[in-house]
Amino acid sequence: MAGSGKTTLIQRINSHLHATHRNGYIINMDPAVTHLPYGANIDIRDTVKYKNVMKQYNLGPNGGILTSCNLFATRFDQVIQLCEKPRDPPLEYIIVDTPGQIEIFTWSASGAIVTELFASSFPTLVAYVVDTPRVANPQTFMSNMLQACSILYKTKLPMLLLFNKVDVVRHDFALDWMSDFDSYTAALEADSSYAATLSRSLALVLDSFYANMRSAGVSAVTGEGMEEMLQQVAECAKEYQDFYVPELDKARKDKAAREEARQQREMAKLQADMAATGLGGGAAGAGAGAGPSGPGKAAEKAAEEEEDDEEEEEEQEDMEEDDEDEDE
Numbered sequence: 654m655a656g657s658g659k660t661t662l663i664q665r666i667n668s669h670l671h672a673t674h675r676n677g678y679i680i681n682m683d684p685a686v687t688h689l690p691y692g693a694n695i696d697i698r699d700t701v702k703y704k705n706v707m708k709q710y711n712l713g714p715n716g717g718i719l720t721s722c723n724l725f726a727t728r729f730d731q732v733i734q735l736c737e738k739p740r741d742p743p744l745e746y747i748i749v750d751t752p753g754q755i756e757i758f759t760w761s762a763s764g765a766i767v768t769e770l771f772a773s774s775f776p777t778l779v780a781y782v783v784d785t786p787r788v789a790n791p792q793t794f795m796s797n798m799l800q801a802c803s804i805l806y807k808t809k810l811p812m813l814l815l816f817n818k819v820d821v822v823r824h825d826f827a828l829d830w831m832s833d834f835d836s837y838t839a840a841l842e843a844d845s846s847y848a849a850t851l852s853r854s855l856a857l858v859l860d861s862f863y864a865n866m867r868s869a870g871v872s873a874v875t876g877e878g879m880e881e882m883l884q885q886v887a888e889c890a891k892e893y894q895d896f897y898v899p900e901l902d903k904a905r906k907d908k909a910a911r912e913e914a915r916q917q918r919e920m921a922k923l924q925a926d927m928a929a930t931g932l933g934g935g936a937a938g939a940g941a942g943a944g945p946s947g948p949g950k951a952a953e954k955a956a957e958e959e960e961d962d963e964e965e966e967e968e969q970e971d972m973e974e975d976d977e978d979e980d981e
């Protein structure tokens with residue numbers, strides 16, 4: 654969510670990768686960011702000028718960001734090609750910074766294109782950055798978890814919850830709430846509002862979501878938790894290979910089968926149409942029996958043309974005879 658520390662965290666990850674001699678590649682997808690604390694390898698701002706987009710299409714700030722991301726997504730295959738380029742040493746991590754407004758990325762065409770293109774080329778995960786001090790309120794915690802859950806179901810990719818800012822508030826309370834329903838309801842006990850009752854019911858629903866969720870506590874400011882986070886990333890990469898790749902293959906096969914069935918249906922329809930109009934004898938037959946401009950008509954036309962030619966020749970002869978008479 655906005656202000657959870659995504660950009661600062663990417664800066665920290667970048668410096669951690671450099672310090673531990675791992676090769677990383679960073680892509681900035683936020684067209685409205687004014688200052689980037691890290692050097693992005695690919696920056697959306699080099700391709701799309703968000704303020705010009707706002708002016709040109711008469712948009713407000715959110716519409717400007719959304720349209721800029723969509724415009725950039727139309728060229729995202731080139732970004733993937735750049736990421737795939739062989740390097741020495743090879744790339745170990747590709748990190749994508751998303752726009753501040755969560756819904757702009759997750760629920761737009763660009764979000765779907767970018768995640769799908771990455772997921773079909775590399776082991777991919779979604780890191781959901783949580784502002785830990787802010788989710789100490791149980792209801793804010795629930796809103797965050799619902800957002801994360803909706804993104805998980807939308808992308809169907811492995812997800813890692815990164816509890817950021819643990820230098821301010823430790824994230825143990827959140828782990829407790831995720832693993833123990835009673836401790837979450839105890840936190841809500843004093844609150845009898847409708848929202849609190851709803852949060853209590855939702856906590857039950859989210860039980861299976863929590864059960865499969867990986868998480869790590871990190872601090873973008875102090876650098877705490879970086880190695881734990883990378884271990885969880887590796888686990889997510891395994892999950893991608895074990896679950897996402899077979900699903901992707903199945904989806905590709907299903908698509909190919911649907912396409913083949915569609916082609917067969919079209920072919921059957923075409924053959925039925927040809928049979929109905931008496932054109933079923935193949936291409937030569939189709940040409941030979943070509944309806945209104947078929948052989949009968951063609952022969953008539955040829956005969957007419959022959960007659961016309963003969964008439965023209967006769968006229969020519971008459972004119973020549975007249976010329977001879979005049980000369981004499």
Ligand SMILES: Nc1nc2c(ncn2[C@@H]2O[C@H](COP(=O)(O)OP(=O)(O)OP(=O)(O)O)[C@@H](O)[C@H]2O)c(=O)[nH]1
Nearest residue numbers: 654655656657658659660661753817818872873874
């Ligand atoms: N104490 C502390 N502050 C942090 C940490 N990470 C980020 N911040 C602060 O949180 C604020 C927001 O950080 P950003 O990195 O701009 O957050 P963001 O999610 O990229 O923000 P948007 O792109 O605008 O949504 C800044 O003031 C950071 O200094 C952290 O781990 N600890």
